[in-house]
Amino acid sequence: MNMDLDEALGRLSAAPVPPGLAEIEDKVFARVREEAAFATQRLRVGAVAVIAALGLGFAAGSPVTAAASPNTLSPFGPSSPLAPSTLLAAD
Template sequence: MDMDLDSALRRLAEQPLHPRLAELEGDVMRLIAAEQRAGSGVTLRAGMLAAVGAVALGVVGGGLSSAAAPAQMPTLTPFGPAAPLAPSTLLALQ
């Protein structure tokens, strides 16, 4: 099928517009507004539920991880005040 795009577009431009085309924008805007009114309560409730669930999950997860942690063992820090294996403390013992 050999079709010249320019001539096809020219024929399309010469055709009269559909009568409902002028009302299309208003119809779309009315549908969008109706959808926003209908869904605003649901969206807000879902967002609040997600926020409360996230906070609860964080609190429970934080509580479980701190409860499952073993008793704090002394750490060996080279510059900290309590360094029992530091060379200066080992030399002082001899």
């Protein structure tokens, strides 16, 4: 397929201009402005999400003071009042 580039460009320049070509620039810039408005909104939502994630990460990773647990009954504890040996020896 041999095509002379100068000949192809000459035919292209001789062709009539498409009717929508003059308005395409305005349409493209309008769409860019529209997307830019959405981009700033998405940026705000993303920043809030990042701050919330960092806050949850700091809250989950912070040291927590252990509260003293109440004395519970345990069958394997040394002084369990419900151990079989203490129940049998009580008589």
